[in-house]
Every structure is written in C-alpha cells, then in structure tokens.
Amino acid sequence: MKQRSKSSSGKNIPVVSNDRRVRVVQCIRALPKGKVSSYGALAKAAGWPRAARQVARILREVPGLPWYRVVGAGGAIKCPGEYASEQRFRLQMEGVTFRGARVDMKKHEFHFSKARRVR
C-alpha cells in the first residue's frame, strides 16, 4: 500500500512514499546467500541515492530481512556491539571471507543489475 501524497492543489511535493522503502526491502531480500552489499550501494540500487542511513533504519525495524548481508562501504561491519560479531559469524557461515575486519568485497559484493527485475 502506498501512501498518497497530499494533492491539495495541482502541484504538490511527492511526500516520502513507502515505495522507496519497499524497493529497498526488495533489494535486501534479493541479496543471494554468500553475497553482500553496502548501505549506500543498496540505497542507490533501490533508486534512492544518499539514503544509506534510511537503509540502516529499515534494516533495524523490518524483521525477517537478511540484515547481516548489508555492510558498510568497503565491507566494514557497522553494527553496534554484539550485532557486529553476530553479523560476521552469519556471513562466515555463508562462506563470506574477510580481509582483516572487513568483508572481501572483491569477492562477495553483489552487483545489482540496472534492469528492472519485474518478477
């Protein structure tokens, strides 16, 4: 369900719709096992550039998402405290390798296709 923007007069700014959120969620769910993406790249792929922080928020509040497959730019783990180790563990369980403290993006970064995945 999309939230209707207030069309009071002819011209109205498109209020922050849930469409963006939905797309972000879909992108997150599209991440294959063993692959990861960064908050920023994900936001961009979802057609919502510069929304890295919003992606993080969504990751926190929407249950059931493979949240651990989303890392910071360059493969850095950005989760606070205990979640950090859990994330690393889960990723390693999927075969994701690390280079020091960060994910080896060279091998595991997922590249979203520009084409619209209709499904």
Added chain:
DNA sequence: AGGGTGACGATCA
C-alpha cells in the same frame, strides 16, 4: 519550528 540522532559515506589530518 527546531534540534538531536543514527547498523552511512567521503575526505582530510
């Protein structure tokens, strides 16, 4: 309306 807050990101010392 206004200010504080991030599971961010890029840049610079």
Added chain:
DNA sequence: ATGATCGCCACCC
C-alpha cells in the same frame, strides 16, 4: 589505519 568533520535524510521528541 584511526579519528575528526561535514554532508545527507528521515525520525522523534
């Protein structure tokens, strides 16, 4: 590599 700063943006008082 590490920490400080600044730009961004939706939320929550």
